[in-house]
Each structure stands twice: as structure tokens, then as C-alpha cells.
Amino acid sequence: MRSPSPHKSRFLEVRRPVSRRQAALSAIAIWVLFFGIWLIAAEGGMVNPLLVPSPVQVFETTWNLFVDRGFIGDIGISVWRVVLAFAMASALSVPLGVMMGTFPAIEAIFAPFVSAWRYLPAPSFIPILLMWFGTGEAPKLALLFLGVVFFLITLVMDHTKNVRKELIETALTLGANRKVTVLNVVLPAVLPEIVTAMRQMLAVTWTYLVIAEIVASTTGIGAMMMRARRFLKTDEILSGIIVIGVLGLVFDLLFKAAHRWLFPYLQEKR
Amino acid sequence: MSSAVLHLDEVSKTFALAKGRELTAVDKVSFEVERNSIVVLLGPSGCGKSTVLRMIAGLETPTGGTITLGETPVTGPGRDRGMVFQAYTSFDWLSVRRNVEFGMKINGVPAAERREQAEHFIRLVGLSKFLDAYPSQLSGGMRQRVAIARTLANGPELLLMDEPFGALDAETRWQMQELMIDVAEQAQTGMIIVTHDIEEAIFLADKIVFLSAHPGRVKEEIIPAFKSGGRIRSKEELVQTPGYAELERKIMRLMREEGQHE
Incomplete structure (x- = not known):
């Protein structure tokens, strides 16, 4: 040996x-x-x-779906739903989460409400959403919104609370008032974490999109997959799965790129 | 009228604990800070020296006594009492220049004056080469220089520092201590520095306020007699100065006496 x-x-x-x-x-x-x-x-x-079906057949089918069957339209609708619902959820969550993380008085009002809703699975609202909003875009957007908003508020609040006390106290001893402290110190300090939290929650939005489109939709990638099931087209179902995976990956990469572009100072660690 | 800028008159701080019990962290502390002088708050851990500093900054409210800056009672934080912390407080999303301009910007100083002042104080702390660098590109000592320049550029009457060099390595510590002597003379600002490092205290202080622990009380005010001819500019010079070793021994004895109470 x-x-x-x-x-x-x-x-x-x-x-x-x-x-x-x-x-x-x-x-x-x-x-x-x-x-x-x-x-x-x-x-x-x-x-x-x-x-x-074999992978070769699935890729052929995917190609045909794009070229002959207007698959791009279904993809467009799905992406539109995700982006719109996520933008609405973010527009509410980011300001509210930052305020809750900064002012305990605001946290005391909203935290008991938000944390209760977090434990309700969003899909359990599908029947009532369908009754309230019918079959248009509204129930899908509402499901995506409900599925994400309470988690995003909590994440933004937690990250805001983690902004170091010394940064805030430095601002105060430099003569900053409340508004300046929140807008010029707390917000820029927590922004990279907020963008990361948004990236994570966007992936969750995709999950709810597929649920919404499978349960109650005639358009979008999920609806296409359910149609394919009726005609025993497993190759088309698998195409749908692959496209959803690729889209999720593309959005994730876009968010990563945006993070690098928005926060150049984080890349320059020595 | 005395030449003191800051008066503490029987300042106390009592914290409420669980089950209605109370803890007195600071008990009737009184001292004065003369114009442009360096006062060091020294004492064993648990003597409440940081709490005293935070009350002067307005970040904590005393439960008894009064703190007066000039003629005005201190009721909250303000730009006349700038604070430098032990933890790094650089705003990572701003360049060195913009960090130093921050206080002036939020207080409405015009851009041209801001720029000039920032460059002056960045030069004073020796960071002219790093005007446009981000804090994440700087070492720990350099980041503390940014914090000091940022506070001074805002024109405070008093610079408050809470163990500002505690996180730095020994060599950087000396450099920073020597820098503070230069800064005190050029910026014409009074300073209150909290430390538990005896050598640092003797080197920097025009007056040492020694606090005893549990609760924090002023045990003794010490004015290093050998500095009557002016401040000492280097650490080497300090250790050779007659009277230095004796003063260090005396303060060590005070520290030990306090330790024995625990």
C-alpha cells in the first residue's frame, strides 16, 4: 500500500x-x-x-406549440397575470412592511392581522373568489395577490427590523427628523434585502399562477396543460412544465441582474 | 460664567425590571465639559459610562437630574451633539464623499459649501484618496475615519464617541488615537470619549471622569498634571512622560477596587 x-x-x-x-x-x-x-x-x-413520451418528442411538440398553435399567447397571458398581481402585492407590501418594521405602533396594529392571514392557504379562497369575481381575470389576480402579499409584508417587516440601531441613531444625532430617517437611512439600508425577498416571493407567485390556471381558466399555460390532459397529450403537458420552469429561471436571473445593477456597492467587497 | 459647554447635574438613570424591581445604572452623576476639551469617561464594565454618553446624546432620557448644553437643556438627539459608535455606521450605499456630506445635506447646507466642507474633513482624517470609494471597499479603521469626518463636517459643538476604536487592531488604534489629538486641535470641537482602555484614556484626556460600578457614580475626576504644558502628540512620547506610569498605576488600582465589589 x-x-x-x-x-x-x-x-x-x-x-x-x-x-x-x-x-x-x-x-x-x-x-x-x-x-x-x-x-x-x-x-x-x-x-x-x-x-x-420521449424527450425528443416533447421538444418537437414544444416547437410546434410555439410555431403553429400560438403558445406564445398563453405564455403572454400567464406572464401578464404574474407580473400584474406581483406588482400590486409589492406596491402594498413594501411601504407597509417598512412602516411596520420602523414604527412599533404600526406593527402593533397590522402584525396580529397579517400573521393570522398567513396561516390560511390561499387556494382555500378559490371557491369564494370564483363566486365574487366570476371567471374573468379578477379571481386569478386575487388568488396570486392573496398568496403572496402577507408573506411579503412579513419578510419586508423583518428585514426592516434588522436595520442596525446604530445607523438610525447616527442619523438622529446628525439632526435627521423621522421622515429623513425613514427615507434616507432605513429604506436604502433595507432595499437590497427587499429586492431579495421579492425575488423569493416571485417564485411563489408562479406556483399560485399554475393553481389558478388549472382550476379555473381557459387561457394561460396551466389551462393549456389541462386541455392537453383531456386529449391524452402528455407531450404537451410536459412542454408546459418545461416552459414554466424556464420562465421561473428567467425571472430569477432578471431579479439577480437587477440586484447587481441597483446595488453596485455590494459587489465591491474586498 | 464658567467656560463649560456641557453641564451634568446629578443625572440618574433607573431601568424598570420585571416584577416591579428597578435597576439604577447611573446614580447622580455630575461633571462639566470645558470648551474644546477632551473628557474621557472611564470605568469598569457595568459603570454605566455608555448610558451617560447616550443620555448626553439624547438617545436615552435621564430619570433624574439635568443635562445642559450651553444654556439649553438636552431633551433629545440633535446635530449639536454628533455621535460616533463602536460598531461601523457608514451608510454603505453612499460613497465616502456622500457619507460625509449626509448631515449637511439633511440640514440644508448648499451643495458648494457641502462639497468644500466634506473635502476638508476627509483630508483631515487622511482619506483624500478614497473620496469616491464605497465603505465596503475600506478597512475598519478607515470606516471609523469616515464616521468621524461625517460627524465633524456637520459642525457639532460636541463630538461623542462610544468606544470608537474598540473593534480595531492595536496599530490602527494608536493611529486613530493620535489622529484624534490632531482633529481636536484643528476642528476646535469638544469631545467626550467612553473607553475602558486606561492607556487610551490617559493619552486622549484633558480630564478623566472615573466612574464606579453598580450603580455608576463619579468616583474621581483626574486631570493628568503632566499635560499642563499641552497635549501629548504620540504614544511613544506618552509612555516616556514623567508621571505617566504613576497615573496608570493609580487608575489600575481604582479599577481593581471596583472589581472587588463584584
Whole structure:
């Protein structure tokens, strides 16, 4: 047996960072493995092709959906619902959360209300939302809004409370009044955390979108998938899933890019 | 009339605890700060020295006694008493220049004057090369310099500092202590500095107010006699000064006496 050399490189090293090259190769490998197993299972006849179409067929179907069947319209409607509902939720949550995190008097009013609503699953409102708003856009937007708003308020409030006391006291001893303290110190201090919280909650909005469109919609990606189910088109269902995944990823990357662009000072740590 | 800018007259602070009990953190503390002088609040932990400083800043309300700045009683925080904390307080989203301009901006100083003042005080603390850097690019000592420049540029009558160099390494600490002597002479500002570092206290202080612990009371006011000919400018000079070692021993004895009560 050879004596262990101290420079011998092993695959598993405790907490040793991997190179960019190794990281990229590992990422590609796991996806190749996934599609490989799928391809072999489907093409080799190991699974019912009606239930599990091959990845090749799914990509062909996705292409056809875009080119011939106006899938882009369904995607547009879904994206529009997410963006609009999320914008409304943010417009309420950010100012309210910052105020609650800054002024205990405001927290004392709203916190008991907001935390109770957080424990009610938003989908439990679907029947009543349908009765109130009918079948138009309103019940979908309302579900997305309800699903996100109470969590976002709580996150923004918690991050605002974490703004260090010394920053606020510094502002006060420099002669700042309440308004200046909130707008020029608390808000810019917490803004990077707010954008991160929004990024997380946008992913949750996508979840509620699919629920809304599957349950009660004739348009959008979720509705397309439910139509496909009626005609046993598993390839189209899988296309829908892939498109939703890609859209979620794209929005996440956009938020990350916005974060870097808005807060350049956070990237310059030395 | 005396030349004192700040008077503390029997200032007390009692905190309410659970079950109706009370804790007296500061008990009838009185002292004065002369114009442009450096007063150091020194004492063992638990002597309430930070609480005294926070009451002067207006960030805590005394439960007894009065604090008067000039002729005006202190009732809350204000720009006439700027404070520098031990924790870093740089506004990370603003460049060094804009950090230093912050106080002047919110107090309505015109842009041209702001710019000039900011550059003056940034030069004074030796950060001219870093005007447009962000605080996250600076070391801990440099960030404290930004905080000091920001407070001074706002034109306070008193600069309050709560263990401002406590988080810095030894070498940076000396540099900052020596810098404070320069700053005190050039900015013509009175200072109150809280510390538990005896050497730092002797180096910086025109007057040391020694507080005893549990509750915090003024045990002794000490004026380093060897400074009668002026402040000492470097740490090396300090340790060679006749009388320094004796004063350090005396304060160590005071600290030990306090420790024994616990």
C-alpha cells in the first residue's frame, strides 16, 4: 500500500471549493444523466409511451406549440397575470412592511392581522373568489395577490427590523427628523434585502399562477396543460412544465441582474 | 460664567425590571465639559459610562437630574451633539464623499459649501484618496475615519464617541488615537470619549471622569498634571512622560477596587 501523499487530490475533500471547470462539468453531467435515463426508458419501450413520451418528442411538440398553435399567447397571458398581481402585492407590501418594521405602533396594529392571514392557504379562497369575481381575470389576480402579499409584508417587516440601531441613531444625532430617517437611512439600508425577498416571493407567485390556471381558466399555460390532459397529450403537458420552469429561471436571473445593477456597492467587497 | 459647554447635574438613570424591581445604572452623576476639551469617561464594565454618553446624546432620557448644553437643556438627539459608535455606521450605499456630506445635506447646507466642507474633513482624517470609494471597499479603521469626518463636517459643538476604536487592531488604534489629538486641535470641537482602555484614556484626556460600578457614580475626576504644558502628540512620547506610569498605576488600582465589589 502506498503511503498517502499530502498533495494527492481526491474527489471528495471536506469543504474544499471546486474549480469553475469542475462545477460546469458537474452541472452538465447531472442533466445529461437525467435526459439519458428518460430517453432510454422511453425509446427502449420500458414505459408506456402514452404516459411518458420521449424527450425528443416533447421538444418537437414544444416547437410546434410555439410555431403553429400560438403558445406564445398563453405564455403572454400567464406572464401578464404574474407580473400584474406581483406588482400590486409589492406596491402594498413594501411601504407597509417598512412602516411596520420602523414604527412599533404600526406593527402593533397590522402584525396580529397579517400573521393570522398567513396561516390560511390561499387556494382555500378559490371557491369564494370564483363566486365574487366570476371567471374573468379578477379571481386569478386575487388568488396570486392573496398568496403572496402577507408573506411579503412579513419578510419586508423583518428585514426592516434588522436595520442596525446604530445607523438610525447616527442619523438622529446628525439632526435627521423621522421622515429623513425613514427615507434616507432605513429604506436604502433595507432595499437590497427587499429586492431579495421579492425575488423569493416571485417564485411563489408562479406556483399560485399554475393553481389558478388549472382550476379555473381557459387561457394561460396551466389551462393549456389541462386541455392537453383531456386529449391524452402528455407531450404537451410536459412542454408546459418545461416552459414554466424556464420562465421561473428567467425571472430569477432578471431579479439577480437587477440586484447587481441597483446595488453596485455590494459587489465591491474586498 | 464658567467656560463649560456641557453641564451634568446629578443625572440618574433607573431601568424598570420585571416584577416591579428597578435597576439604577447611573446614580447622580455630575461633571462639566470645558470648551474644546477632551473628557474621557472611564470605568469598569457595568459603570454605566455608555448610558451617560447616550443620555448626553439624547438617545436615552435621564430619570433624574439635568443635562445642559450651553444654556439649553438636552431633551433629545440633535446635530449639536454628533455621535460616533463602536460598531461601523457608514451608510454603505453612499460613497465616502456622500457619507460625509449626509448631515449637511439633511440640514440644508448648499451643495458648494457641502462639497468644500466634506473635502476638508476627509483630508483631515487622511482619506483624500478614497473620496469616491464605497465603505465596503475600506478597512475598519478607515470606516471609523469616515464616521468621524461625517460627524465633524456637520459642525457639532460636541463630538461623542462610544468606544470608537474598540473593534480595531492595536496599530490602527494608536493611529486613530493620535489622529484624534490632531482633529481636536484643528476642528476646535469638544469631545467626550467612553473607553475602558486606561492607556487610551490617559493619552486622549484633558480630564478623566472615573466612574464606579453598580450603580455608576463619579468616583474621581483626574486631570493628568503632566499635560499642563499641552497635549501629548504620540504614544511613544506618552509612555516616556514623567508621571505617566504613576497615573496608570493609580487608575489600575481604582479599577481593581471596583472589581472587588463584584
